[in-house]
Amino acid sequence: MDFSLIAHAAWDNCWLSSFTIFILYIIGSVIYELYFSPLAKIPGPFLAKITGWTSFYYALTGYRHIWIWQCHQIYGPIFRFAPNGVLVNTATGYHSINNYKANVKRGKLYEMGPRNAKHISTFNLTDKNAHSKRRRILNAIFSDAATRSTENFIIQNVDRWCELLLGKNDKEWSEPLNFSTKFSELMLDITGDLAFGKSFSIKEPKQHPLKDMPMYMEKHVMFIYPSAQSPLMDIWVWLKPRGLNNLLRRFRPEPTRIFEEFVDNIVRERTDLELKLQEEAKEESENSKKDLFHYILNAKDAETGRAAYSPDEINAEAALLIQAGGETTSAALCSTFFYLIRCPRAYKRVTSEVRNTFASADEIQGGAKLSSCHYLRACIDEAIRMTTPGPGERPRVALDGGLHVDGHFIPKGTRVGSSSWALYHKEEYFGDAWTYRPERWIVDEENGVTTADVALAQSAFHPFSIGLYNCVGRQVAWQEMLITTAKILHQMDVRVPPGDSTGGGAPELGWGRRNKNHYHIRDAFVAIKNGPMTTAYDPTERLVGDREDPENSLRFRGKTSNLGYTSQLLDVLANRYYEYGTVESCPRPSNCSVLKALTTPIPATPIQKPSTRPVQKPSRPLPRLSINPIRIVPTVESPLPSEPSSSNSSSPPSTPILKG
């Protein structure tokens, strides 16, 4: 008997049987997912229903948020993005998933980041009770008083940033600057000051080892995010404490290593300093650092009275503050300036609001005066709506007993969420959802913005999330955004460098990304951004009205009409054209804002006179740096286009918009 032949045949049979079982398993799974799964009735792309690799693929491209938006256009307000995942695109659905009592917890994505089993930040905690316990400490650290005390750090950093930016420009527009890099540097410096009592000084012009840190942080999240969308995520999380962490530590990508070492160094330095101060019993002295890290180091567990955080947890919390505080705010500011410099109507109104409210840029600080700048706040809200710093969903998992969302039962274990990008571009809530229109956030009955309109928009707009897991740093973020934007607008004129389109969409980018006046980012849980390119100009040095830019199409359209509504309608048409190619190809004609706008009579709006307010001089001379001149366009300043609600700019609206 030839045993080798028998062994060979058995081996072949074994392979054949395994292969057959595998194929049968695949076929069985597909049939189950399509016809017998509890989510079978929920529509969605065929491939997404049967495999999680679809979502992984789009996460890898960086445009998963666009895919989600497209799917909602095709499949409606709820669709299946993975065999065990659904996404909802309604304000009510968002509320059902994220309110305090929702029967959900954070998804596995949050468990992917920690470098070891002990390195757990508040953000990584998926268990509701464990999270609440840690969150109470963060709530105390981010108290109102602590938030107010952060103001000086913000002001000092922004002032220095503006000085560097304006430099010595010899009465000309500065060279084009990438505001994405500039804001990342500024926000990281502010975070350094707030969290560790020391600015990292990344914004300074000299060579600095941390200059590339924002880029490393981006690459770090771009590595984690697609993995979190893959079907292997559960296995990944299970394997982490079982050897995978050690493996990842050895073979982690370079940006991750650099970022981790960066955090280790800061924590080590700051802890040493704290210990030194304590030893010298100088805690209350002038040198004492009352930054966020001081509170984290000294936090006590309410039950045991022992230190609330272990050294690993302190390190993890430090990394969280750096990541959560820097790039989100920087993305919101990039978005704000991208739209403002492309929308002369809003730019003119917000600039005059800021310059009329504060006599000098030095006067700008948090408080009643800054809060009275409703249009400024609306401009930032609207920019965050158009291009949000967290474009995807905040993933949650249904707990025992499941939950009901818009009449659909979501069983235990299902991944569920609501993509901000899709929700913030839904016409049901925002009408002309692709148009940058800050006025939508301010009640102005005369010009057609009713209390109900604003409330409807607010019902779908939660950039800082709601419920248990909402953003603990939202007050700080607002301080940063309002002070930075106001100071920039007060001290300088800014505009798009002629011909530049960095950050904008383009026809060749396809459905959802065609509009060149829409700021586009990549989705890696947080926004990965580039641009806007911006040139700045010290208005005290202005020779002529060189704020006009004939190459700016929005401005050009605005000039063609003095009727604000007509100008807005043209914007809507242009946006719609960019998005769908033609109005007819819009997949949801019943909701189409263009068709609605075309069939609605345009209200007569009084023609506005251009502002005659003289340009303010800064109260103190600014240090100057050499920046290459570009050009001066010696034209007489032509009248700016009017707007429907600018007549009310001096009287604050009855319902101020204060969203948290």
Ligand code: HEM
């Ligand atoms: C425009 C700026 C910001 C936006 C849009 C934003 C948005 C958010 C959102 C949506 C969450 C919830 C995340 C989730 O559940 O997945 C969050 C969490 C968080 N944010 Fe922010 N954030 C901003 C700025 C800041 C700043 C400046 C800080 C700190 C200085 C901060 C600290 C945090 C922390 C610590 C968490 C975790 C909270 C927890 O897990 O309980 N954020 N942020």
